[in-house]
Amino acid sequence: MADKYLVEAVNDALHVEMDRDPDVLVLGEDVGRSGGVFRATAGLRDRFGADRCVDTPLAEAGILGSAVGLCMAGFRPVCEMQYDAFSYPCLDQLITHVGRYRWRTGGKMTFPITIRMPYGGGVRAPELHDDSPETYYVHTPGIKVAIPSTPADAKGLLAAAIRDPDPVVILEPKLVYRTERGEVPDGEHVVQLGKARLAREGSDLTLVAYGAMVPVCERAADALDASVEVLDLRSLKPLDEGALLASAARTGRVVLVQEAPRTCGYAAELAAILAEKALLDLQAPVLRVTGYDVPYPYWTIEDAYMPSVARVVDAARRLLDF
Amino acid sequence: MADKYLVEAVNDALHVEMDRDPDVLVLGEDVGRSGGVFRATAGLRDRFGADRCVDTPLAEAGILGSAVGLCMAGFRPVCEMQYDAFSYPCLDQLITHVGRYRWRTGGKMTFPITIRMPYGGGVRAPELHDDSPETYYVHTPGIKVAIPSTPADAKGLLAAAIRDPDPVVILEPKLVYRTERGEVPDGEHVVQLGKARLAREGSDLTLVAYGAMVPVCERAADALDASVEVLDLRSLKPLDEGALLASAARTGRVVLVQEAPRTCGYAAELAAILAEKALLDLQAPVLRVTGYDVPYPYWTIEDAYMPSVARVVDAARRLLDF
Amino acid sequence: MASTVPAERDLRRVIGDGDSVPDGEVEGLGEQDLLDLYRSMVLLRTYDERSVVYHSQGRIGTYAIYWGHEAMQAGAVHALEDDDWIFPSYRESAIGLLRGMPPATILSWWRGHPAGWWNPADYNLASICVPIATQVPHAAGLAWGKRLRGETACALTFFGDGATSEGAFHEGANFAAVMRAPLVLLCNNNQWAISTPLSAQTRAEALVDKAVGYGIPGTRVDGGDVLAVYEATRDAVSRGRAGQGPTFIEAVTYRVAPHATADDAKAYIDLERVEEERANECVGRYEGYLRRLGVLGSELEQEIKAEATAALRAGIAAAEAEPPPDIGLIFEHAFADPPASFDHDLAELRRVLDG
């Protein structure tokens, strides 16, 4: 066990997995010589060579598209997208090929591609460095999506993604890259995809979140004078539906928190599942605390856009008083 | 009034709007010389010239990206994407610019771009000619989305989109391009965005749908021995939330039907709205009848994938027996 | 000052016109090789012509015709070793025939039947690519990967003139160049993208000029001359194996058929030009060459054509003998470990359809 920041845990996972499996290869913009703009890939080029930690040309569709071919040559590519909003040029390859190619071969060929990127707002950056694009990924068939909120999970989920036979997108909460710090198991550490983490147990109300919204919910739970459960989903696809329904059954009151714009965000999917499968358990409406259906604002006012402790507490109170 | 097929109504709208406003310009792959692979733009090149109905190079991001510049030059570009799944290369321009540029100018410059494309399955085509991509568009801030189910609405919604100061995506149900036939008003005909259409009134249960799923729901309503309401949303963004909630309040039982994969599909958004704002009206769970979270299948089995009358009826019965 | 990586603009040709232009020959190609090439062309031609018939009979779905492109396809593939990979577009849907794939597999693909699925590793042949140009980065990645593994295998990807306008082509070609990937970028310039003529696709005087921008060699061949295509591809492949990276080949052809069975080309195409091109079609040209060389007699020709016809007859029979796929397939193969929800979805679907 060692105490690490979240981004250091990502770097640790990459070292361990590349060490373990010679077919693992990291590619992306500036991942090599500089070790990545967030230093997530620092040290990999020196340790494993320029052929296994590759500075690619500036072309996201080229990165993901060539990763498909690398899989056909037996590699397990780990693609870095430098920022959330700069992953959009790769959506075409993702939707038309990455999510479909295994199916297209009748399951006879696998495409163990990992796509990892820093995501989310609050970092006082110019526009398009703040997006939460999970919906585009989660909605796409054939793609798994995980979003860690702790250093240990950042390592374990990334390791699971790299070892997974299918394409997995890992969104890393850049806001807490160097604020979330915690114990991270040394060496091999895998957190199975599809298992939620009960960050905090409670009986009156459930706050469901992932990524950078988990610490927000934990602070909100502290601020509430009620017994509040905080469910950290960790994996959006596959989803630990059992954990969601069990918590809803326990508390009967659910607030869903997401940073992304509201319409068709992941909280909508969770609410739909509750409306179908937990209706009789619900003692109050299902509330969503989300980003808004607008372009992510300039950073002087971004804190008001981001779901905050105050907004989560307010939603929770409305349910508790319902 | 004239009797027209849905695709003829689209063509009619384009003629009327180009005639009305010299700044309207149609661009896309094969829209000119051949009049479009579905003939939606037939006659425009002869009538308005090759500079106003433009066969572009084969590059979707180029089409949408140059449309942004055309707006800056005072045009109202109508971009055709040849098929649903071939619109994905333009998602980057859509998300990073089309949905944000007006905001970026403090509202001082408008981007009246219309993106229209045939969408949906059931047409016995090779892969990637069958997608229902509305989630990618609806989730994107700054973008409006409308999906007609009748010839009259196909004309009216497209006209509204072309006249709208903001970017609008129109998804046209290709499955019913030449099967849905109906009265279409001659000349100028505009159907305001954001107003749902009560396709059928009922008191026991509500079927909510759009596009090619509306006729499916109407047939399902026929097959049910209950008083079934069919709500044709027509416009997904802005959504006629009042019509949705009013219908849910009337019937207390709601089935949401969408062709797209389930996770984070538009039905999830509708269910989330109901779970928040109609909980006390609901007499039964909210059910979704959707495509599955898999690549759209080969056409020999596509009918089993598509939401069918039988599946809608089954879901409705379960709610009526709840 | 001229670029130092000039693209070869002249059309490479080997086959003469049986008149003023003399026949050339390709070093290293023996009689057997010449006949193998012919067999491949005839098989491709037969597949294509039969498919158009099958479509009109409602036995296959919409089909992308490649009549007239057989020389380009066969010439290129014959220049490859079996462990070299091929990345086709829909226009080369039957290219697997040259790798021993049963016609039934390809016919099944066009019948929308999962028997049209195959494992790319079985033939070193990627799946048929439907979205334009998106296979180019795949081919670049495979070729790059082979180099990283120290293997000698190369990759070849087919794409059209229209495809050169797509960002995916650009990014893939540049990746291949930067990674020194052993890749043959084979552009089938049939001068049309559905109804869009080359003149509306690019201002480049020749598509081979695109090679210059990637700092890679480019060459231009008569795509109707199977031997010229073979030779150009062989050169490109040996460059690749020698670690010199990708090569761009522009094969100049003409789309004498409609884009696909669904398309009505009369609306936009120059029918006289089509007639000219048809009169000069590639299989006939090669037959003339072989006859002049005394390698092909009408008996052998009939025999080869009969073989191909028989193969297709057997192929369509086999494809039609495939049992209708079970709807359970909808939920298979998307994931190695499908979520439990798939079982539930399938069970519900069966219940609804059965009851």
Place this chain on the structure above:
Amino acid sequence: MASTVPAERDLRRVIGDGDSVPDGEVEGLGEQDLLDLYRSMVLLRTYDERSVVYHSQGRIGTYAIYWGHEAMQAGAVHALEDDDWIFPSYRESAIGLLRGMPPATILSWWRGHPAGWWNPADYNLASICVPIATQVPHAAGLAWGKRLRGETACALTFFGDGATSEGAFHEGANFAAVMRAPLVLLCNNNQWAISTPLSAQTRAEALVDKAVGYGIPGTRVDGGDVLAVYEATRDAVSRGRAGQGPTFIEAVTYRVAPHATADDAKAYIDLERVEEERANECVGRYEGYLRRLGVLGSELEQEIKAEATAALRAGIAAAEAEPPPDIGLIFEHAFADPPASFDHDLAELRRVLDG
């Protein structure tokens, strides 16, 4: 055989070295023009240097430094008319200064303040483009649109060496060529994309070679020579106005500063080379030229620099005097007619924040 659209590989230069290489001159540029150019360069330089200081003082956010690129920026813009449009990347964030935009506007942009918003039509200047190369199709569309309207206005877009790898660059350049759009594609080849050197970006010996693939003229200039850039851009613009379509200009520069204030270039860059380039930086080179020409004396130089410094001092003061934006702005400007839900969201947000 060489392409018939050869790209000019030689670096065009006008300014000499004050020693063996004699100074040239640009026809049509009078003393006043030469000094205007100088004023622009000094203003850009001052803005850049002050911004680095402001950042270190926490008065602006992360900032993309362009020190050393002033000649490339000023030379290009001075070759335009006011009704010509400019499509900048983040690297040319301050280019509006040359169109009369107040420094406070640009400083506000880097302060994450909506006072950094402007109406492109007010300056014929598009918004600062953050996603690499995505502004190129916008510029192509604007230029195409101007041609359709029969106006004489052109467009110029700035992008980097790394940007040439993106599909968006390719699609935009090809659109411009096909539509004969009057567009200047100005590539600032500063030889680095953050930490990625040009050699890892392309195999082309010169980026100007990319012009060949689009069938458009290309030319290569010393990007540190403001007069060479001016002349090359003027030629390209006149071609565009004459209906001859786009031109690709490769301006060869070097990124002597870190990518941005957040970046530590020491990790990857060649510091000796940086020193060389700094010693030969563009403002000093132009000052030498003007002095040798007897157009610039140290008094005038001081005066011009003082003006610029005053402008920046006033600019940062004005930017800092901007009232903090109201959170209501979150819901404004996304749509001309915002949905009712926005009012509800805002009301709720205010209630939560106030209570």
